[in-house]
Amino acid sequence: MKARSFSTTVLSFGLAFLYVPLIVVMVYSFNASKLVTVWAGFSTQWYGELLSDGQLLGAAGNSVIVALLSASLAAVVGTATGYALARFGRFRGRAILTGTVAVPLVLPDVIAGLSLLLLFVALEQAFSWMPGRGIFTIVIAHTTLTMAYVAVIVQARLVGMDRDVEEAAADLGAKPFTVFRLITLPMIKPAIIAGWLLAFVLSLDDLVIASFVSGPQSTTLPMVVYSSIRLGVSPKINALATVLIITTFVLLALAAWIGRNTLKSK
């Protein structure tokens, strides 16, 4: 009993630890004063300044495009990987494939960033591929890392899933691709959507890898945020941070709502 009340206390403390800093940022984004700590009344002027910052909006646009493309690519490659790992049993090169799933989950960003940059430079030298680097190189870099998350989620879903329906369909004469399209795919759809969403958020959030592989023309939102954070705390960044926090929460609530509705309609 004592152990339980101790752990519950730590849990409450831990949750407060996680949320208090975010709440403080959000509250101070409405501060009228330029001095971030002194409260001088409610104001939304910093949000107005955000909307008139062309550089910021352009970078945000780039980030969304990169995130949409890389999350979709990651969903395809990741699902194929997760499917192979869950359904193909033992096959040649399995260890390498498990490696490509496990390694990106923990690989420090600086290693991933530098190694991919060297690849893009080498490709440019050898074949004039992706000259100058830009949105496209960031998309590939992000896909490489986020496909691992999709693969893990899809694989977990497939392993926990009963194979009887798939086997029944196969016994009744359905071709493997038909089984996949009509049985497997609908069953792992929630996992693919969850993986896509995770890939999208991870891509939107990445600073280090994008800094390495992006060209001079393509700046993403985290790169702009980072360079302004380095100059110090400002109410305008508080407002931007609040927008980012709220956007994530709304996206997640939407995802949860879609998930619940698809379950209901079954």
Place this chain on the structure above:
Amino acid sequence: MTRRAAVLALPWLWAALFLLLPLALVLKISFAEAQVSVPPYSDFFERLDGAIVGVKTTFANYQLLFSDSLYVRAYFSSSWIAFVSTLLTLLLGYPMAYAIARAPAQRRNLLLVLIILPFWTSFLVRIYAWMGLLRPTGIINTALQSLGMIDAPLQLLNTSGAVYLGIVYAYLPFMVLPLYARLEKLDGALLEAAADLGAKPWQVFLHVTLPLSLPGVLAGCLLVFIPAVGEFVIPDLLGGADTLMIGKVLWAEFFSNRDWPMSAAVTMVLLVVLVAPIMLFQALQPRTDQRP
């Protein structure tokens, strides 16, 4: 078999081209010399009138790496900071995961969502939030001063302590989730049996709960430790000038000194430092090639 090959082709191609080849290139370029050209490193092959007559490699980058104490200290200091932060994350994360696993079933999902939510919000924003709290004119210092507990603002930001705090804060969900996955599966009957046989609560924990949750402990620790060793953003924004971490050194080597071969050598050694933990992590991944 060919159908399998068709499914496998894409993951295979992707892994080879964008994961293995890049690392091979890092190895190659770590033996090159920096020079003013595009790209800024010497050619691997020695050419004479267009024909390859040999390979040109230099160990100079690695020699500098091991003779200049900056690099060696940075590797040790990164590993130490990551180790301590991992330990702190475990100390905070274990009771949290335990409490969630023991909570009533209908509340567990809500608690899990609360743990995961911050992980979905921007990493930069979360670190930025702490910059606001820890600054000399930040909330913590202002509060302490107005309570009369301190006269002058404490130096909280740009210290090693702030880096530990940042890592614990940023990576806490990675610790709690694998721990929870383990603790949730724990058979309550085992705990009751131990208690019935006269074990005190701390004995039950030490001899039953803890050993059974060890795989989760290990997975959580590796998920925190490995990325933390190479962390750049946290030491850069929260750490001080004396906070030496290899991610920062690598960043400066690449973006400020523009020495690509040296950056490659720093990366190679970092990879070697992390090979053992990464392989351990991979070995821990659940085997799913057999039916349960």
